[in-house]
Amino acid sequence: MPVLRMLQRVVGQMLQSPAGGYRAAVLPGRVLGTSSWHIPADANFHSGSLSGTDRPPRVLITGGLGQLGVGLANLLREHFGTDNVILTDIRKPSDQVFHSGPFIYSDVLDYKNLREIVVNHRITWLIHYGALLSAIGETNVSLAKAVNITGLHNVLDIALEHNLRLFVPSTIGAFGPTSPRDPTPDLCVQRPRTIYGVSKVHAELMGEYYYYRYGLDFRCLRYPGIISADSEPGGGTTDYAVQIFHDAIKNGKYECYLKPSTRLPMMYIDDCLRATLEVMEAPAESLSLRTYNINAMSFCPEELAQEVLKHMPEFQITYKVDSVRQAIAESWPMNFDDSNARKDWGWKHDFDLPELVTTMLSFLDPESRVAQAN
């Protein structure tokens, strides 16, 4: 067959939506660069979920000791069993984390080690949390490039090679000043100005490319800023919305590094982790996109402070603007349009601003604060 016609046929097959009958090519990850466009007729989509098999998934979480990983492991262990969820990171786990389920050292830059863990533990789902976030990324661009881009490449290839279902979180930071910011839809201009945002757009596009070209079961949610009480944020622009609660309880005051009116989309951690499980379990045919915005609320520091004041009338907030994080925040969405997630796989948040504040304060100071509010 002439080369041009063959290419047209293969590209046509790739662009066809999976719902329309697209069948996947399965190629060993590390030979992708030399592969031809061969798509075996009998190849099919990979499934690592409970659907279609009576076994629970075997889950590996990279970068699992950050703000989100331990909570996700707890949730997944409740669903799939403790031993079916393996946390990995390059940091040393606390005694409590170490004794609560399997933990293994893994650097996402070490391809062979990661592959060995996947093989030895018969992993079927990979949740890729290892990353440098927005503010910390700007202080070490070369490390952020390595972890966020090379690490992602390793994970993609291993997921493809071993037929894994792969989840990679993206972020509101994947948008930039030229994106529509109020609200920001799933599909629009994405020209972020941080290395974090650039690496996340790259992850979205690479994951979708592997999905369309090879049938990798790639799923991605763009998280807003996540707020949690029992885990610390790892160096982002939205961290203020966690720190404010700790400082309010400890000192009765907080000095905020963003301007009072800086509005950003936010979410309580329980909603974020549940969304992650739900999109991983969603039937493939319900997903019209492979990358979805999810959202719960949007607020600015002065609105968050007002809500805290309802529980702690003596609370004081002052502002000392950090120009780097302020510039980042001003380039990000103010409101996030997550209507596709709601329509396609039934996404629904539980926590709005009042519930968030009550929950955070009662977790951090169970004795007095909620009592004052009630």
Ligand SMILES: NC(=O)C1=CN([C@@H]2O[C@H](COP(=O)(O)OP(=O)(O)OC[C@H]3O[C@@H](n4cnc5c(N)ncnc54)[C@H](O)[C@@H]3O)[C@@H](O)[C@H]2O)C=CC1
């Ligand atoms: N927390 C948030 O507000 C949001 C988080 N996300 C994404 O969710 C994921 C998890 O976020 P967090 O837990 O908040 O991040 P975090 O910064 O708290 O934790 C990241 C973890 O990655 C680990 N790590 C760094 N280099 C590594 C390497 N070479 N190999 C393996 N692990 C390495 C770190 O030790 C750390 O424990 C990230 O991909 C992040 O971009 C997206 C949007 C919002």
Ligand SMILES: CC(=O)[C@H](N)C(=O)O
């Ligand atoms: C929104 C995020 O991705 C993260 N919390 C950050 O601020 O960098």
